[in-house]
Amino acid sequence: MPAFLQMNDCLSTRHGHLYVEACDTVELVKAFGSPLFVFSEKQIRENVRRFQQAFQQGWPDGPVKVLPAAKANWIPAIQRILADEGCGCDVYSEGELSIALEAGFDRSLISVNGVPKDEAHIYRCIDAGVRLTIDSLEEVAVIERAAKELNKVARVRLRLKPPLPGFTRRSDFVAEGMVPTDIAALVYKGGLTYDQVLEVAPRLWRMKNVELLGFHQHHGRHSRSLEYWEEQMRRFAREVGRVCRALGGFQPKEIDIGGGFPIPRDPFNAATDYTQPLQLAALQGISSVLKMAGKSVRYPLLTRLINMFESRPNRNPAYSIEDYADVCTRTLREELLRQGVSVAGVMLQLEPGRSVHGNAGIHLTTVKSIKRITRPIQWNSIIVDTTEFWFTGGRYEHHLHDYVFANKVDHPLVGKADIIGRSCYGDRLLPIVPVPEVEVGDILAILDVGAYQEVSMSNFNALPRPASVLVCGDRAELIRRRESEQDVFRRDVIPERLRLKEPRVPSRAHDQVN
Numbered sequence: 001m002p003a004f005l006q007m008n009d010c011l012s013t014r015h016g017h018l019y020v021e022a023c024d025t026v027e028l029v030k031a032f033g034s035p036l037f038v039f040s041e042k043q044i045r046e047n048v049r050r051f052q053q054a055f056q057q058g059w060p061d062g063p064v065k066v067l068p069a070a071k072a073n074w075i076p077a078i079q080r081i082l083a084d085e086g087c088g089c090d091v092y093s094e095g096e097l098s099i100a101l102e103a104g105f106d107r108s109l110i111s112v113n114g115v116p117k118d119e120a121h122i123y124r125c126i127d128a129g130v131r132l133t134i135d136s137l138e139e140v141a142v143i144e145r146a147a148k149e150l151n152k153v154a155r156v157r158l159r160l161k162p163p164l165p166g167f168t169r170r171s172d173f174v175a176e177g178m179v180p181t182d183i184a185a186l187v188y189k190g191g192l193t194y195d196q197v198l199e200v201a202p203r204l205w206r207m208k209n210v211e212l213l214g215f216h217q218h219h220g221r222h223s224r225s226l227e228y229w230e231e232q233m234r235r236f237a238r239e240v241g242r243v244c245r246a247l248g249g250f251q252p253k254e255i256d257i258g259g260g261f262p263i264p265r266d267p268f269n270a271a272t273d274y275t276q277p278l279q280l281a282a283l284q285g286i287s288s289v290l291k292m293a294g295k296s297v298r299y300p301l302l303t304r305l306i307n308m309f310e311s312r313p314n315r316n317p318a319y320s321i322e323d324y325a326d327v328c329t330r331t332l333r334e335e336l337l338r339q340g341v342s343v344a345g346v347m348l349q350l351e352p353g354r355s356v357h358g359n360a361g362i363h364l365t366t367v368k369s370i371k372r373i374t375r376p377i378q379w380n381s382i383i384v385d386t387t388e389f390w391f392t393g394g395r396y397e398h399h400l401h402d403y404v405f406a407n408k409v410d411h412p413l414v415g416k417a418d419i420i421g422r423s424c425y426g427d428r429l430l431p432i433v434p435v436p437e438v439e440v441g442d443i444l445a446i447l448d449v450g451a452y453q454e455v456s457m458s459n460f461n462a463l464p465r466p467a468s469v470l471v472c473g474d475r476a477e478l479i480r481r482r483e484s485e486q487d488v489f490r491r492d493v494i495p496e497r498l499r500l501k502e503p504r505v506p507s508r509a510h511d512q513v514n
């Protein structure tokens with residue numbers, strides 16, 4: 001089995017090609033063009049079922065519901081799959097709410113999160129009968145007014161922000177420096193502190209048209225370690241206990257622990273990037289010393305140094321869904337009971353985003369050009385027809401994705417190269433990675449891009465964004481079409497006074513010369 005493959009993977013290799021379920025990825029590019037996002041229906045369904053089963057196993061006291069975060073992949077066809085699985089939906093924006101309502105999720109399992117929430121958005125949520133997860137002091141008065149005006153009951157939960165003083169290891173979210181997780185979690189905007197909760201909870205409690213159902217938290221993927229999850233659950237349960245006591249013995253009906261669970265190959269891992277700043281510092285330091293020595297000494301020595309550099313995707317898999325479920329449910333249950341909060345009948349909710357979608361998506365891109373520098377230093381660039389602007393969700397979190405050449409999966413890795421995107425930025429998609437003998441026309445598969453990537457694409461360089469297909473067994477169907485140039489320009493307006501009086505005919509100078 002090639003090193004990149006995992007247990008329960010939608011990926012496999014057959015006759016030297018990469019497959020998603022029963023579809024040959026090389027054929028997918030022929031059929032749908034390049035570049036291309038490919039999602040596996042089976043992988044998405046399997047991921048949510050594992051979450052459902054594993055958490056239910058550790059939470060025998062009440063129902064467990066998985067509410068995947070829509071922001072990670074809000075493509076409507078994908079949301080239909082999740083609704084079909086009986087999931088709920090964690091929603092942030094108005095647009096995501098529209099998609100969730102269209103997809104047909106049980107409305108009592110749609111949680112609308114986030115800050116700020118516009119007034120019209122709050123009115124719509126209450127009117128639609130979805131849950132509002134309160135994350136600001138400002139929205140409380142709007143909720144009360146909206147519920148009264150609409151003559152409906154607003155069903156709400158409070159988003160807490162329990163501090164994590166017991167977990168001070170560096171946060172993976174901040175690759176540029178060493179920021180302790182407890183500090184990174186505190187400064188993140190989500191959640192209300194205990195003091196803020198005490199300001200709003202008693203008011204909510206007294207409101208006639210507002211029903212407080214329970215509590216929410218989400219710290220996100222600061223770390224993959226089980227201790228981090230244990231600390232989160234313990235502090236969350238204590239905070240819930242503290243708030244319940246302050247409310248004179250309030251009993252929550254639902255408790256939502258948020259998301260942030262890592263995916264198996266765990267590319268959301270700053271570790272792989274740490275070496276790069278070190279490499280560059282070494283290059284800078286040694287380079288300036290060698291400047292005195294002259295070109296004939298400096299370049300050969302720098303070449304030797306550069307040849308030592310290499311990025312490798314993470315080969316140390318994260319814990320399994322079952323491991324996270326076990327530590328989360330056990331800690332939460334124990335600590336809630338210790339706090340005097342009953343767990344009987346309490347609905348446990350979780351909001352995995354990346355771990356539902358991440359390993360269900362790959363990106364296929366074609367090699368367009370190969371540039372080799374041999375003097376005065378050695379450097380190889382493989383230029384492909386995609387761009388880092390279509391992986392900005394990953395850039396933001398410092399991913400280093402695993403990859404494989406889809407038409408050469410069993411070719412030995414014989415060299416090293418930068419994999420470079422097509423935009424006019426530096427666009428280093430994969431810096432200095434091992435590669436096989438590569439030719440123009442080869443197809444590179446970038447793995448684990450199912451979460452946050454497709455949905456964060458931009459139109460830098462006026463590039464039309466690529467299509468997405470959904471694979472189900474040996475079937476592949478378009479779920480988002482490739483953009484046309486018209487799509488790219490559809491929002492543009494030229495004020496009348498700046499318009500050309502007569503549309504300019506493209507000049508055809510060489511025709512006239514003839």
Ligand SMILES: *Cc1c(COP(=O)(O)O)cnc(C)c1O
Pocket residue numbers: 069071072090113218220221258259260261351352353354355451
């Ligand atoms: C983003 C987000 C999630 C999902 O986070 P992942 O790291 O993708 O699992 C869940 N809940 C809330 C409130 C979020 O903002």
